[in-house]
Amino acid sequence: MLGKRICVGWNRLFLCMPVVILIVHLLSVTELNQQNNFGGVHKKKPRKSDHLILGPAAGEGLPDRLQCQGTKALSKMHFGTSLNNSRSPDRVALVTVFTIYNSTVESRPADLVTVGNISYGKLERSMAILNIFVNFIQAVMPQSNVIILTDPASELPLNRDMVTIQPIQGEYSRDKLMLQRIRSYIAFLESRLEGLNENQEQVTHFIFTDSDIAVIDDLGQIFTDYPDFDLALTFRNNKDQPLNSGFIAVRGTVEGIKRGKAFLQEVLKVYSSRFMESSRMLGDQLALAWVIKSHPNFNTRRFSKREAFLDKIGGASVLFLPCSVYNWTPPEGAGQFHGMPLDVKVVHFKGSRKRLMLESWNFFSSSSNLSDMLCLILKSGRTKYDF
Numbered sequence: 001m002l003g004k005r006i007c008v009g010w011n012r013l014f015l016c017m018p019v020v021i022l023i024v025h026l027l028s029v030t031e032l033n034q035q036n037n038f039g040g041v042h043k044k045k046p047r048k049s050d051h052l053i054l055g056p057a058a059g060e061g062l063p064d065r066l067q068c069q070g071t072k073a074l075s076k077m078h079f080g081t082s083l084n085n086s087r088s089p090d091r092v093a094l095v096t097v098f099t100i101y102n103s104t105v106e107s108r109p110a111d112l113v114t115v116g117n118i119s120y121g122k123l124e125r126s127m128a129i130l131n132i133f134v135n136f137i138q139a140v141m142p143q144s145n146v147i148i149l150t151d152p153a154s155e156l157p158l159n160r161d162m163v164t165i166q167p168i169q170g171e172y173s174r175d176k177l178m179l180q181r182i183r184s185y186i187a188f189l190e191s192r193l194e195g196l197n198e199n200q201e202q203v204t205h206f207i208f209t210d211s212d213i214a215v216i217d218d219l220g221q222i223f224t225d226y227p228d229f230d231l232a233l234t235f236r237n238n239k240d241q242p243l244n245s246g247f248i249a250v251r252g253t254v255e256g257i258k259r260g261k262a263f264l265q266e267v268l269k270v271y272s273s274r275f276m277e278s279s280r281m282l283g284d285q286l287a288l289a290w291v292i293k294s295h296p297n298f299n300t301r302r303f304s305k306r307e308a309f310l311d312k313i314g315g316a317s318v319l320f321l322p323c324s325v326y327n328w329t330p331p332e333g334a335g336q337f338h339g340m341p342l343d344v345k346v347v348h349f350k351g352s353r354k355r356l357m358l359e360s361w362n363f364f365s366s367s368s369n370l371s372d373m374l375c376l377i378l379k380s381g382r383t384k385y386d387f
Contacts, residue, residue, distance in 0.1 A: 073369075115358045145164060146160075146162060179272070182267060189206075189261040213349065214357060216373075219346070231250055231319070232319040235322065241286070242292075292313060356387075357387075
């Protein structure tokens with residue numbers, strides 16, 4: 001009798017096993033779905049777009065912002081005259097740091113990105129950005145030289161009129177590139193001091209920029225509109241990173257170059273001693289902010305106003321220019337954004353906005369209308385692109 005009861009018990013257990021396994025499986029699937037929904041390891045990253053996506057133009061109805069109908073500008077943009085008609089006989093040269101890495105050269109078919117009718121590998125992509133950087137400068141400031149500071153080991157496939165490639169020894173690894181950029185600026189200014197005299201008739205001013213910018217107005221006017229500065233920086237209303245290092249102007253006089261060089265040497269010193277953990281990204285901007293804020297009489301509240309101002313930092317007269325005019329960046333992703341100012345002079349395609357830089361040049365080269373091109377940028381800027 002006891003043996004019969006045991007057999008019945010085992011039979012019931014075997015009959016229940018499929019139900020138990022099914023319940024455990026359903027619980028596991030539910031838990032996995034919850035992990036995916038709440039940022040689990042299996043959550044897929046959003047895919048970047050491989051073509052322009054036009055959306056609504058931010059800033060509609062605001063009187064000091066660009067107004068667009070499609071890619072047609074409805075606002076009057078007040079672009080200055082080119083250097084051919086500038087009030088100053090001085091020249092302006094734009095200087096950038098650019099190098100090629102081995103990993104950039106070795107492209108695979110999967111790395112190809114197509115814009116218009118052209119497909120770009122990693123090397124072609126980098127060189128396309130550099131060429132368009134030059135294109136915009138030569139279209140808007142045709143009398144200006146472009147100087148590319150590079151690693152002597154880099155053989156840049158670039159042969160353009162009014163473009164000079166100047167090798168400067170240094171450490172151009174990706175992890176040290178921002179640090180090397182300041183060193184290259186200092187070495188360049190030192191080379192310009194050689195043979196420069198106080199009484200030369202024509203002066204060449206220098207504007208150091210990232211290579212992913214589009215100059216859309218005459219920047220030479222900075223040196224005539226603000227005749228008393230040695231060095232110019234761009235600022236934004238950002239507590240942690242109020243200064244952007246993608247635009248630095250130095251007056252080309254002997255004193256201007258000396259003071260600009262001394263200022264950058266102080267930034268380099270702070271960078272090397274305090275921000276080496278950020279040597280790949282942001283270290284130069286953090287060091288810039290440290291040098292500026294370390295002066296006891298400097299009023300950081302001026303960064304909250306969209307107005308240029310002068311201040312004495314160490315021995316240099318520093319001009320602070322608003323990023324919204326001289327270093328404007330299209331929006332990326334979601335977030336509050338108030339459109340494009342009507343007086344913008346430089347558009348900075350940093351981060352994943354590189355495709356937009358190429359698309360903008362393609363549009364401008366076919367239309368020759370800067371205002372309409374800015375509408376294309378304004379309506380496309382929120383998307384993360386693949387370039």
